[in-house]
Amino acid sequence: MPIDEFKIINKYFNCFKKKDKYLIKGIGDDCAIVKIPKNQTLSISTDTLVEGIHFLKTISPIDLSYKALAVNLSDLAAVGAEPKWLTLSITMPSINLKWIKFFSKNLIKLIYKNKMKLIGGDTTKGPLSITISAYGLIPKGKALFRKGAKIGDLIYVTGTLGDSAAGFDLLTNKITIKNNKVYNTLVQKHLRPIARILQGKILRNIATSAIDISDGLIMDLKHILDSSRCGAELHLENFPISKKIKNNFNKKKWLKWVLYSGEDYELCFTIPEKKKICLDNLMKFCNVRYTHIGNITHLKEGYKLLEFQKSIKFNQTGFNHF
Numbered sequence: 001m002p003i004d005e006f007k008i009i010n011k012y013f014n015c016f017k018k019k020d021k022y023l024i025k026g027i028g029d030d031c032a033i034v035k036i037p038k039n040q041t042l043s044i045s046t047d048t049l050v051e052g053i054h055f056l057k058t059i060s061p062i063d064l065s066y067k068a069l070a071v072n073l074s075d076l077a078a079v080g081a082e083p084k085w086l087t088l089s090i091t092m093p094s095i096n097l098k099w100i101k102f103f104s105k106n107l108i109k110l111i112y113k114n115k116m117k118l119i120g121g122d123t124t125k126g127p128l129s130i131t132i133s134a135y136g137l138i139p140k141g142k143a144l145f146r147k148g149a150k151i152g153d154l155i156y157v158t159g160t161l162g163d164s165a166a167g168f169d170l171l172t173n174k175i176t177i178k179n180n181k182v183y184n185t186l187v188q189k190h191l192r193p194i195a196r197i198l199q200g201k202i203l204r205n206i207a208t209s210a211i212d213i214s215d216g217l218i219m220d221l222k223h224i225l226d227s228s229r230c231g232a233e234l235h236l237e238n239f240p241i242s243k244k245i246k247n248n249f250n251k252k253k254w255l256k257w258v259l260y261s262g263e264d265y266e267l268c269f270t271i272p273e274k275k276k277i278c279l280d281n282l283m284k285f286c287n288v289r290y291t292h293i294g295n296i297t298h299l300k301e302g303y304k305l306l307e308f309q310k311s312i313k314f315n316q317t318g319f320n321h322f
Contacts, residue, residue, distance in 0.1 A: 008095070013088065013104055013118060020117055023085070032119035034085060034135070041143060043136040045075035051128040056171060061103035063191040064130065069110050071214065072134035073195030074265040078212040080144045080204040081136025083114045083197065088121035089131040114197070144203060144210040144269070149228035153208055153270040153296040156279075158196050158288055160242045161217055162254055163189035165261030175249065182244045193265035199290070202282045203269055210269035216262040224270065225296075225303060234294035236307040259305075270296055 014027045024033035036042050049055055049068050059067075069086070076083055088107070111118055116134075167190030169175045170183055177183050196212075203210055209228055211220045225232055236255075245254045271279055283290050297304075305312045 008100060008123060009121075013108070013121070015108060018117075023117060023119060026117065026119040027121075032085070032087065034119070037137065039140050040137045041140055043076055043079050043081040043138055043143065044133060045072045045136075046131065046133040047071045047075070048129055048131040058171075059191070061099045062106045065103045065107035066110060066192050068130040068132050069107060069114075069134075070193045070195050070265060072132045073114065073197060074193065074212040074214065076134055076136040077196045077200035078144065078210050078267060079136075079138065080142060080200045080207075080210070081138045082201065083116045083134060083136050085117050085119045085135040086111065087119060087133045090121070090123050091126040091129045091131075092123070093126065093128060139204070142204040144200070144207055145227070146209055146211050146224045147227035148207075149209040149224055149230055149270040149296045150272065151230060151296055151298055152273060154273055154276065154292050155221070155232060155234070155268070155270055155294040155296060156290055156292055157213070157217070157240060157266055157268050158199055158290050159194075159264065159266040160240045160289065161213070161264055161266065162245050162257035162261065163242055164193060164263040164265070165190075165257035166245050166249065166254070167191070168261075168263070169257075175253070177248055179248070182248060185244060190263065193263065195265060196267045196288065198286055199267055199283070199288060202286070203267070203271075206271050206275045206279055206282070207269040208271060210267055213264045213266045213268055214262055216260040217264075217268065218259050219262070221268055222303070224268070228296070230299050231297040231301040231303055232294055233297050233301070233304045233306065236305060236312060238291060238293050240289055240291040240293075 009027065022035045022037055024035060026032050047068075049064070049071070051057055055064055055067065072086070073083055108118070163186055166175070167186035167188070170177065170187055171190065200210070209224045211224055213220050221232060221234075239258060241254065241258055245257065279290075
């Protein structure tokens with residue numbers, strides 16, 4: 001008997017048996033029904049990944065499941081949310097049970113790791129694409145937004161910048177490198193980004209604004225500046241750039257990756273200067289690098305990129321879907 005979408009769902013994705021007192025109805029009905037806990041608000045993020053646009057045709061189903069979930073978790077991290085539920089929609093050109101097995105097995109492993117539950121979705125035929133909607137909970141009044149940065153605030157980023165873009169260029173043979181260890185590290189940064197969920201929760205009571213870096217630092221920071229109606233001064237010498245790209249590629253190349261190429265999925269956020277010690281005390285338990293890269297300035301001062309106080313002109317744009 002040929003397998004259909006309902007058998008695929010039941011065999012590979014409907015395996016969440018642990019009870020959730022806030023989930024009224026999950027997989028198996030026309031809609032999932034959830035109850036929002038008292039004094040919590042619901043955050044919702046949806047991302048679609050399309051073959052040839054957001055991932056390469058050669059990507060493994062394991063890496064694809066990892067990235068598909070991670071990009072949504074990164075959005076939840078940016079608003080300070082605790083991941084709770086997700087829905088999954090898969091469009092496939094044909095049924096490949098081996099591919100589905102590996103994709104679903106790893107996705108479910110990641111869902112359990114993040115203490116989430118798959119509560120619904122859809123499957124259909126067409127060019128390969130993955131759409132995940134992730135749902136998170138935030139205490140009332142504690143959500144982070146792009147709007148809220150104030151003049152004098154410090155600008156920070158987590159992790160390092162540019163590694164993911166370098167990994168993508170290595171995967172697509174735009175660049176080459178002889179060091180296999182560096183190659184593998186950079187490629188993994190692209191294929192398996194780490195969503196900064198814990199850092200997002202820490203920032204609830206500290207940050208004045210936040211965003212995840214998906215379209216490039218400059219483009220995403222500009223979202224904060226536009227929403228907050230302010231300017232910024234960035235100091236390139238302070239940027240967290242890994243030795244793996246600094247020591248192996250020329251400055252023009254890694255500068256483009258760091259500033260404009262995106263898919264780092266790190267957090268960019270602002271805090272009042274008086275909260276710096278508080279930030280240091282909380283972040284030291286995370287074992288994740290965080291770096292002060294600049295300051296929020298008055299709107300009329302615009303956006304400035306400096307290196308040792310010298311102005312830098314580097315005309316590029318971040319990622320644009322169209």
